[in-house]
Each structure stands twice: as structure tokens, then as C-alpha cells.
Amino acid sequence: MAALLGQQVVTKDYEQVRIRIAFNPLKEIFEVSNPAITKNTEWITDLVPFSRQKYWLTQPTPTH
Secondary structure, three states, rough: OOOHHHEEEEEOOOOEEOOOOEEEEEOOOOOOOOOHHOOOOOOOOOOOHHHHHOOOOOOOOOOO
């Protein structure tokens, strides 16, 4: 959950790091972001901006 909220986690060496989750919409897979994924334009390299929106991906869009 911390990765989707943009929060840092503490490693076993007591370092604070932020884990970035990437998504490939063409292949419909999630991965931990890394330099290779960051350079590949098929990937959304960080899902935090989406989790901060009013509606998350799993919530239906309201219809009026």
C-alpha cells in the first residue's frame, strides 16, 4: 500500500526508500519500476499520480 501512496518504507538496513510500481497497459502487467522500465515508453513508470486522483482505477465513473 505504501508504494501506491508514494510513502517511503524502511529496508532491512534501516534506509528509507520509495518503491515505485510500474504498469504496462499493453501487456496488463505490474512490476517494480527499474531503469529499464523507466526508459521504455510502453510503461507507466509510477502509479502514485493515479492513486492521488479522486477516483482510483477500480472505482466506477459516476454517471449523471
